[in-house]
Amino acid sequence: GAVVSQHPSWVICKSGTSVKIECRSLDFQATTMFWYRQFPKQSLMLMATSNEGSKATYEQGVEKDKFLINHASLTLSTLTVTSAHPEDSSFYICSAQNRLAGDGEQFFGPGTRLTVL
Amino acid sequence: GNSVTQMEGPVTLSEEAFLTINCTYTATGYPSLFWYVQYPGEGLQLLLKATKADDKGSNKGFEATYRKETTSFHLEKGSVQVSDSAVYFCALSASGNTPLVFGKGTRLSVIA
Numbered sequence: 001g002a003v004v005s006q007h008p009s010w011v012i013c014k015s016g017t018s019v020k021i022e023c024r025s026l027d028f029q030a031t032t033m034f035w036y037r038q039f040p041k042q043s044l045m046l047m048a049t050s051n052e053g054s055k056a057t058y059e060q061g062v063e064k065d066k067f068l069i070n071h072a073s074l075t076l077s078t079l080t081v082t083s084a085h086p087e088d089s090s091f092y093i094c095s096a097q098n099r100l101a102g103d104g105e106q107f108f109g110p111g112t113r114l115t116v117l
Numbered sequence: 118g119n120s121v122t123q124m125e126g127p128v129t130l131s132e133e134a135f136l137t138i139n140c141t142y143t144a145t146g147y148p149s150l151f152w153y154v155q156y157p158g159e160g161l162q163l164l165l166k167a168t169k170a171d172d173k174g175s176n177k178g179f180e181a182t183y184r185k186e187t188t189s190f191h192l193e194k195g196s197v198q199v200s201d202s203a204v205y206f207c208a209l210s211a212s213g214n215t216p217l218v219f220g221k222g223t224r225l226s227v228i229a
Contacts, residue, residue: 043220103168105149105163107163
């Protein structure tokens, strides 16, 4: 089946530092990848849509200069949280769509828990 | 716009009880419908899906039927187990490359 990996699975960093999270589709090509943020006991909040080779489309209220997204290949997208602060602590989840499938199914990574001290 | 409404939780059931989690949607056209499950500390896993009216998705004893006339996609399982304890999300996709629209999730706890 389609597998999406995320790295790291958890990270603790100091306030003011930047953190990069990788999202990889392991056995399929993903034209489109999505980045979500999830707070405890809440649903997923879509942050941005990332298309290979083009700029990401950010949802309203998401700072594109703070959450840098790069989708340089059909199997890799990265999210960089720049100058992280404690309020950025959250569970970040990526997902990918198989370019050959047409039903909109997304395959999710296992998530990355970010804690900013 | 497109939206998904699912029953609020938490839902607590005894083992072997019957489960129903209601989900209704609003969408233009003919969306695809999904149920995802999230176990504690993990990402989302696809549980089942249906891509057209009257389709029934099924997996691991769970079932949901795409009902266009009632714009619903209710999740059911005849006999739940403790291992089914998780958060369940109903979602729709309006078209191939658009983001999924999620419901708020329903937390299910099954007690022995």
